[in-house]
Amino acid sequence: MTFTVYVPLVVTVVLAVLAPAARRLPPRAAARSLACAALVTATGWLGSLALLSFTGLAQIPEVAERGHWSVAALRAEDPVSLAVAVLGALGLIAALGSLAVAAVRQTRQLLWARREAAAVPGDTELTVLDDEVPQAFALPGAPGRIVVSRGMLRCLGDDERAALLAHERAHLRGRHHLYLALWRLTAAVTPLLRPLADAGGFVLERWADEDAAAHVGSRTVVARAVGRAALASAAAHRRPQLAATGGAVPQRVRALLAPPPAPRALPLVAGAVLLALCCASLAEAASDSERMVVSARIAQCATARPAPVAADPDGASHRHPHCRPHRHTRPL
Numbered sequence: 516m517t518f519t520v521y522v523p524l525v526v527t528v529v530l531a532v533l534a535p536a537a538r539r540l541p542p543r544a545a546a547r548s549l550a551c552a553a554l555v556t557a558t559g560w561l562g563s564l565a566l567l568s569f570t571g572l573a574q575i576p577e578v579a580e581r582g583h584w585s586v587a588a589l590r591a592e593d594p595v596s597l598a599v600a601v602l603g604a605l606g607l608i609a610a611l612g613s614l615a616v617a618a619v620r621q622t623r624q625l626l627w628a629r630r631e632a633a634a635v636p637g638d639t640e641l642t643v644l645d646d647e648v649p650q651a652f653a654l655p656g657a658p659g660r661i662v663v664s665r666g667m668l669r670c671l672g673d674d675e676r677a678a679l680l681a682h683e684r685a686h687l688r689g690r691h692h693l694y695l696a697l698w699r700l701t702a703a704v705t706p707l708l709r710p711l712a713d714a715g716g717f718v719l720e721r722w723a724d725e726d727a728a729a730h731v732g733s734r735t736v737v738a739r740a741v742g743r744a745a746l747a748s749a750a751a752h753r754r755p756q757l758a759a760t761g762g763a764v765p766q767r768v769r770a771l772l773a774p775p776p777a778p779r780a781l782p783l784v785a786g787a788v789l790l791a792l793c794c795a796s797l798a799e800a801a802s803d804s805e806r807m808v809v810s811a812r813i814a815q816c817a818t819a820r821p822a823p824v825a826a827d828p829d830g831a832s833h834r835h836p837h838c839r840p841h842r843h844t845r846p847l
Contacts, residue, residue, distance in 0.1 A: 519803065522568050523559030524795035526789050527707050531558055533786075534710040538766070540783075541776050542721035543689075548786055549640040549715045550694050553708055557701035564607040566800050571600020573808070621696045623729045625655070628692070632656025635810035641680065643668065649747035651679055659687035671749040675740035678731045682740075685726035691719045717763060724767055725775065738771035 530552050537545040574597070635642045641661050644650075649667040655659045661683045668676060686692075698712035723739065728734040745764040770776070808834040 519544055519796040520563050520570075520798075520800040523556065523563045523793045524606065526630075526793040527556040527705065530786070530789060531707045531710045533782075534714045535805055536737065536782060538717055538721075540718075541778055542718040544778070544783065545718040546691075546722055547714060548783055549711050549718065550697055552786060552790060553698055553701040553711045553715070555790045555793055556711075557708060559797050560705050560707075561607065561610060561799045562801070566797075567603030567605055568600055570804060571597055571806070572604065574600075602683045612761075612794060613703040614700060616788040621699055625692065625696065628654050629656040632658075632660045635660045640684070645771045649744070651683060651744060651748075653683040653686040655687060655690070655692040655808065658708055661687070667747060671740060674731060674733070674736045677745060678727050678737040678740040679732075679744060681727035681730040682737070685723035686719070689719075689722060689726075691723070694719060715737055717766070720767060723771060724771055728771065729821050732822050734771045738768045741771065742768050742820045 534549065534552075535635045537549055540548075633656060635654065640658065641663065644662060644664040646664040647666040648664055649670055651661075651663040654662060661680060663679070663683075671679060690701070694715060696707075698715045702709045702712045725736055727740075728737045731737060740766060
């Protein structure tokens with residue numbers, strides 16, 4: 516366990532370093548891969564910290580006495596130092612606290628977006644605001660709404676308006692707000708996952724760009740719409756996350772002016788191997804931890820002084836539950 520328990524932590528670091536490379540992959544596959552990677556590595560991170568905390572703290576004599584296991588046996592099996600255990604426990608507490616705060620914040624934001632979508636006047640998907648400030652964004656809800664200001668519409672031609680609306684519609688259809696919420700939650704678990712969240716926000720915009728290009732039939736029109744919309748809204752103070760002006764606009768425009776990205780299997784396979792290694796190592800570490808506790812309890816029972824055994828009228832003896840031998844019964 517001394518090695519396997521650290522593997523999920525190492526995999527998290529490796530994926531954080533490799534996350535920016537996902538920007539060059541087909542955006543739909545990249546977004547789904549980043550979401551899966553963030554979920555698995557965040558779970559592995561919490562699991563590793565929990566196992567480190569338990570294995571180290573279990574060697575405290577007071578804890579071992581309550582658990583009825585041998586401290587010497589545990590130290591012989593897995594000598595995790597108390598300092599490492601304390602750091603793991605502090606990291607686990609900090610991660611869970613940050614996750615709870617982020618969960619409350621994301622829930623409030625999703626509820627706010629649903630209320631705003633329900634409060635938008637009209638019963639159609641598109642709502643035009645009588646506002647000269649150029650802005651366009653998608654509000655997830657039931658159903659979702661696309662909000663565009665008159666100032667934004669005046670900045671675009673007819674084809675560019677269609678591209679802009681197709682982009683925002685792609686955000687709603689793909690439920691991109693759920694991807695964003697997942698990445699923010701996992702980044703709250705550990706700052707090492709923030710590169711995955713940053714790359715994820717970019718590939719979501721690229722995903723919507725590609726869907727818009729497929730809808731209007733021209734990548735150049737979408738590139739021109741994204742560029743003009745970004746320039747027009749540069750002076751706006753508040754910018755929604757799911758908007759055509761989000762992400763690194765120059766990189767998005769360059770990607771749209773180039774051919775669509777070709778599928779690449781190697782990065783996805785390599786990422787899948789790392790995630791499988793993370794899961795297997797965490798499962799192995801948990802299994803080792805359980806085995807060590809069982810062995811330590813057996814050792815404690817073997818070294819403990821035998822106590823008088825009192826018999827019930829039916830002949831049953833009173834022993835500590837952890838020291839009772841396992842017996843297999845068979846029908847008479």
